[in-house]
Amino acid sequence: MIKKLSKSIREYKTTALLTPLYMIGEVAMEVLIPTLMALIIDNGVYNSDISYIVKLSILIVVAAILSMAFGIMGAKSGSKASCGFAKNLRHDLFHHIQDFSFKNIDSFSTSSLITRLTTDVQNVQQAFQMIIRICFRAPIMFIFAIIMVVHNGGTLVAVFAVAIPVLIIFCALFIKKVFPIFNRIFKHYDKLNRVVEENLTGIRTVKAYVREELEKEKFDASSSAIHDDFVKAQKMLVLINPVVQSVSYACILAICYLGARLISVGDMGTGELMSVFTYTMQILSSLIMIAMILVQLSMSKASAERIIEVLEAKPEMELNENGLKSVEDGSVVFEHTNFSYSGKDTPLVLHDINLEIKSGEMVGILGSTGSGKSSLISLIARLYDVTSGSVKVGGHDVRDYDIKALRDGVSVVLQKNTLFSGTVRSNLLWGNESASDEELTWALKSANADFVFTSKDGLDTVVEQGGNNFSGGQKQRLCIARALVKKPKVLIFDDSTSAVDTATDFAIRSALRRDVKNCTKIIIAQRVNSVMDADKIVILENGYIDDVGTHDELLSRNKTYQDLVKVQLGGKDNG
């Protein structure tokens, strides 16, 4: 796990390695200072030796300045290395995901990818930062301080032989008890947030059914659960302070007594006794620190695993970068095409598809949910690879093209489409970076997205995240326009006009016929209306082609089509 992640350290390797060294320097000084102070008191103050005091004071000042310098350098290199590491990790993840195929994308949910790139990276960064800074600092301080106790107090170190195991046992018990409770609390929190979120999105439903009280009960249940578990956890948390205090007090008492004996026989100085008190605090606090690090690291382990899972996923598709560089024309041919989403062993979504579409035709595809419409068209732009058989565009197998060239030639308006924050212009330029304003205007007009022109800012109208400042129908029309900017050889609509009204739908189709010539148009639709006037209508059923024909042909011979027309148009052809 560490090996995999450490690949992302790269140019920050030196900095990352230097950080612990700085930390060691800082700790060494920090541990040295109390001893120097002991010397001042024992040799300087007791003997009224001013010159000794001056000498040692200068030494301490030097040590403090060194410690500060090491500390500052450690802070700088620590944050540089950890932030840099996080940057590289984010970079690696993002680039890797961009190279994912549709199949890869399907296997991770969007929200989980987002969590991995944000929260998980932050957790790992935190852990990394802890490893290079505190993971060295605390144990080293612990060891140094013990050594100094032996040096200054000799047998006093025996006190810690008792105190340390007591604290370790306490920490272990504590972590074991409190950890599960906190895990529970996180789950309660999820539930609580879910209730709030559901009530925000569904407030109209709640109010319409006068169910405020019911929802309050749900919320109260979760918030009471949080309350109860928190009280349980906190009851234990408030033990930490008293326990640590007790242990340190016990140490102080023991040191007082043993120290007094040592001093009285002249084996130790008063100053040395004082330094032992300071070291006691250093030893105990570094122990607590180590315990906290362990908790933190174990919490970020899950994050690290999730990140690695993404990094290890292999892009599924051969991109064929040396393939054909342009799509000749818009003809599309399916030959004995079989397709299943996850390889040969899973049930086929498309069975033995044979279909020929001539360049420039308008083709409609109808069929119920799950009949394979979206799967069919996704093969044309090679969003997925066929399981067997072939798909040809412009006379060549789609796998013979450089995938970029193919996707430039075949423009798909996806069913679940998104706009990106920016302006209308910046969104449209996705289709073609160097498109002129005239071309953009043309695309918008053809997509019946005239509303852009009536808005004050025209092409520079702001698009919010997800295009949320537009209505469903407007979004769809902008997505169509974006696809048109590409000037593709094949244009595919996957149910792309579901949110526009019948009249607009009709207008878009007329505009496509008029403005977008020499381009094959393939339209998946739910409404018969949308495909009635196509050159060819394909009826899909359970992954098989049921029938292909014109509206009139199908109306006369195809049962499914007749039913559709009956349900949707009330049995009469009013087109």
Added chain:
Amino acid sequence: MAKIKKLPPQKAKDPKKTFKRLFKEVFGGNKLKLTFVIISIIISALSTVYISTLLKTLIDDFITPIIKSGTFDFSPLLRAMAGWAVIMVVGVVASYIQGRIMVTIAQDALLRIRNKMFSKLERLPISYFDTHQHGQIMSRFTNDADTLQQMISQSIVSVLSSGLTIIFVFIALLLNSWVLTILIVLTVIVMMKITKTIGSKSSKNFAFQQKNLAKVNGYIEEMMSGSKVVKVFNYEDQSKKEFDKINEELCSTMTKANTYSFIMGPIINNIGNLQYVILVFAGSLLSIITGGAYSVGSLAAFLQLSKSFTNPLGQVAQQVNFFLQALAGAERIFELLDEEDEKDNGYVTLVNAKNVDGVLTECKERTGLWAWKHPHTDGSGITYTPLKGDIVMSEVDFAYVEGKTVLKDVSLYAHPGEKIAFVGATGAGKTTITNLLNRFYDIQDGKIRFDGININKIKKSDLRRSLGVILQDTHLFTGTIRDNIRFGKLDATDEEIIKAAKLANAHDFIMMMKDGYDTMLNNDGEGLSQGQRQLIAIARAAVADPPVLVMDEATSSIDTHTESLVQEGMDRLMEGRTVFVIAHRLSTVRNSNCIMVLDHGSIIERGTHDSLLAEKGVYYHLYTGAFELS
């Protein structure tokens, strides 16, 4: 769930007032407990101070005499230590008691505040949700409540106890040596200055960091949810480039912010060390000058005490920023709590009724017969009107925002059992009309009457109970399918639920699911198709069995089979009820008693399907698809 972290909260506008209110909220009902907490804090602070002076006692009163006398008699020391142990135990116990009481106080307060917030949320008018981003409201419950939690359960006590310790220690320091105390105060001032400078730099850089982090997270969110679009448009390289740029920016601000917060520790620590040197130096001089009157033991004690002075000071300094942040969060929470409730001055209620000798009388049991109970304000007694579902709108004007009229002079009526369809382009005001019926919004002018009663006089909950609503977007809650249907009528029996599901045509697909009616739905009905969600929504309305139905037909695509099931279910549901429907299906429109064609907030045509077609007006063009209404 990955929401973009919001920018760091701004400082509170009126921290003093907010703090007072918060204090009252937390400790208000707990005066006795609060007293215990304060006493415990005082005791534990005193014992800490006392323990810091032990070194002096040890050296001056025990070790020095022993060395001088050379008797090696440790029994007085042991006796004294027994006394110290008692004080230590008292201190530890006090600190535990204080902590333990605070747990209850803090968690109880948080529970109260959370529940208050949510019940406030449920009482807010719909317009509040229109004008506030969900993410923002959400962050009151998450970010703000979390910081508040930390503040109440930790910071308040730590600041209080630190403050008391500082005062006690200061007194002890003064008693020990005023000369050295002056020195300590001077160094502390320097320390504070530095803390403040670094602190403000650090918080400034943290604000930058949060801004850049939000930018990067936002970009990630967009690109991940649009990842398929990215592929379709060959946008991978471009997005990598853009990402690298903002990622680089984030890295550099993050490094700065982290550096500032990391260097605080070593700097403060070592100023502490320097302070120590100064004190040792000055103390030694003092000891030598006074010829030992200022003892080594005193110096040792002073040095020990000085740590008990500077450490809590550092703690308070670090808490200040967090404190202000938490107060800003508390202020926003209070803002939410102070929002105005949805107003309801209605006094006409819906009651169970029975017919006794032709006279409608109120009764307790469920009779299936409902009546409006109308206590007249003029004192003419109470009248009972049977619930029938007769709706009249007359000359209704409405605007969401003052001045921007959405509906103008809309008049219409629906007799019990009639079906009224609204058609028109997006934005014509169809949904608005339906929103007025259940008083999600109140009209500016005109009147809406329900069974002859002005709906302003009807208690909102009763009005809404008598109206069934099927919204365009079906919203399902986490829970079983049964729970979701039961949402329509909480005391519905299982038989009633199944009956409703059958009526809605939902029964068959529900039975096909793994756990039938007990199948858990998550994430707004994840895994169900659009059509299935609609069927559940219909069942939910069916189980509520209201006399009036308001429906916004979904435009979203569903397959033909489900489509016909939905249509059948809807038709059955509409039977015998007064129905207002925003229609997208030709069949629904055609079966309506009256069709209203809306345009820019006015009814421009009305009539039956046939009469409107014959008119060859807007309706005709709309449905022959030759003309866009907008």
